[in-house]
Amino acid sequence: MRLYYGGYGHNPSGRQYVYWGNNNLRTGQNVVAPVTNKWSGRTYNTMFTIMRTSGADTPMANNEAQRLSQRGIGIKSIVGTDTLKLPGGQSYDSKKAWKEDSANRYDMKIRERLFGSFLPKDSSQARNRLLGGDDGE
Numbered sequence: 001m002r003l004y005y006g007g008y009g010h011n012p013s014g015r016q017y018v019y020w021g022n023n024n025l026r027t028g029q030n031v032v033a034p035v036t037n038k039w040s041g042r043t044y045n046t047m048f049t050i051m052r053t054s055g056a057d058t059p060m061a062n063n064e065a066q067r068l069s070q071r072g073i074g075i076k077s078i079v080g081t082d083t084l085k086l087p088g089g090q091s092y093d094s095k096k097a098w099k100e101d102s103a104n105r106y107d108m109k110i111r112e113r114l115f116g117s118f119l120p121k122d123s124s125q126a127r128n129r130l131l132g133g134d135d136g137e
Contacts, residue, residue: 003061005052012049018064021078025050032079047083
């Protein structure tokens with residue numbers, strides 16, 4: 001057993017979380033980890049990216065386990081490595097296809113935030129809308 005430190009999603013930033021896992025996981029790997037919503041108490045699985053590891057019997061692991069148990073927090077275990085079974089999980093033919101899909105999703109999210117229900121069809125329509133010009137419709 002090892003302690004795995006990391007965050008949620010593909011590019012975690014900010015707070016790090018701690019999970020137990022078996023010895024065959026590595027830094028940078030995406031795995032499935034359980035998360036409990038603190039308001040509803042519902043537990044669900046999410047993608048977790050490992051950022052750092054520590055052996056189970058090292059002083060660092062013992063200190064972390066003690067610190068969390070004093071606060072009444074139990075360390076959960078990593079569920080598995082099959083992230084495709086998560087909601088929205090899908091496979092891609094190549095890294096390029098994944099990057100293109102990721103960029104398109106990000107652009108769509110930004111457009112929804114900027115324009116609400118009006119989604120421009122392309123960047124020139126968006127620019128005209130921002131500048132107050134004719135949007136071509």
